[in-house]
Amino acid sequence: MVQSRVERALERVLPAADHTPQRLHQAMRYAVLGGGKRVRPMLAFAAGELVAAPPERLDAVACALELIHAYSLVHDDLPCMDDDVLRRGRPTAHVEFDEATALLVGDGLQSLAFETLAAGRLADDPAHQVEMVHALALASGSRGMAGGQAIDLAAVGASLTLPELEFMHILKTGALIRASVALGARCGSPLGRAEAERLDRYAKCIGLAFQVVDDVLDAEAPTATLGKTAGKDAAQGKPTYVSLLGVPRAKALAQELRGDAHAALEGFGARGARLADLADFIVTRAF
Numbered sequence: 001m002v003q004s005r006v007e008r009a010l011e012r013v014l015p016a017a018d019h020t021p022q023r024l025h026q027a028m029r030y031a032v033l034g035g036g037k038r039v040r041p042m043l044a045f046a047a048g049e050l051v052a053a054p055p056e057r058l059d060a061v062a063c064a065l066e067l068i069h070a071y072s073l074v075h076d077d078l079p080c081m082d083d084d085v086l087r088r089g090r091p092t093a094h095v096e097f098d099e100a101t102a103l104l105v106g107d108g109l110q111s112l113a114f115e116t117l118a119a120g121r122l123a124d125d126p127a128h129q130v131e132m133v134h135a136l137a138l139a140s141g142s143r144g145m146a147g148g149q150a151i152d153l154a155a156v157g158a159s160l161t162l163p164e165l166e167f168m169h170i171l172k173t174g175a176l177i178r179a180s181v182a183l184g185a186r187c188g189s190p191l192g193r194a195e196a197e198r199l200d201r202y203a204k205c206i207g208l209a210f211q212v213v214d215d216v217l218d219a220e221a222p223t224a225t226l227g228k229t230a231g232k233d234a235a236q237g238k239p240t241y242v243s244l245l246g247v248p249r250a251k252a253l254a255q256e257l258r259g260d261a262h263a264a265l266e267g268f269g270a271r272g273a274r275l276a277d278l279a280d281f282i283v284t285r286a287f
């Protein structure tokens, strides 16, 4: 099972808790291990299945993605950002440890992600591996996730149009999800151009669907189910798919994106079955 495999790989990649500086390494392990849906690793493994990628390569890619994701959550929860006390059903990293440690956890996890991606042979052609490092850097930096977060912070209390909201989420949430699929697919036999484009179309659709569903869950699901504080978007006056469209239309949009994602997979046949299942999971998930 991918989740337990990735859990073991993350255990190996993270510095041991008794490795100096112990408190930082304990906090890094706290932030990464024992929680989370591991959606990005699952996407990388599913994309790897399309190209018969060796599982050990996918382990490294999955870890790099999850380390970036975990760093983003730790920083997002900080008082200077979303200021939250609950994540994955537990106190956030800065509450459990302290703010300075949480900041360093993010820094450490981000560097560890790139170390993991650069350390072993992950593609037959070394140039492809450099492209993978490049893709993850773009997806997580100021023209990707961090940029989307900057737009998000600036949008609190403001009103965004639907295209502006979509642009923000394509960066904040979508870029790393798109990279998850792209990196997984880079670990095996290269796809043709048309196939790679279809896969990327799938990834864009589910990246957006993920965020639409996240907005609906924030509005509808209880804190106990989510493992994070529910109802924060409305409380903070954040523009969301729910605030712009209302819950029924946001749900319909998620279903439409699921349909588009499935359509993009046509032609991959059984090789794309796991990706199709993940599109369904992303749209129907309860947390």
Ligand code: GRG
Pocket: 035, 036, 037, 038, 039, 069, 071, 072, 073, 075, 076, 088, 145, 146, 149, 172, 173, 211, 214, 287
């Ligand atoms: C601080 C650079 C920086 C970026 C933060 C990802 C992010 C950007 C903020 C998280 C806030 C948020 C609720 C984003 C919406 C979508 C999202 C990424 C939700 C959390 O991801 P899940 O549901 O979390 O995959 P788990 O805990 O399951 O891994």
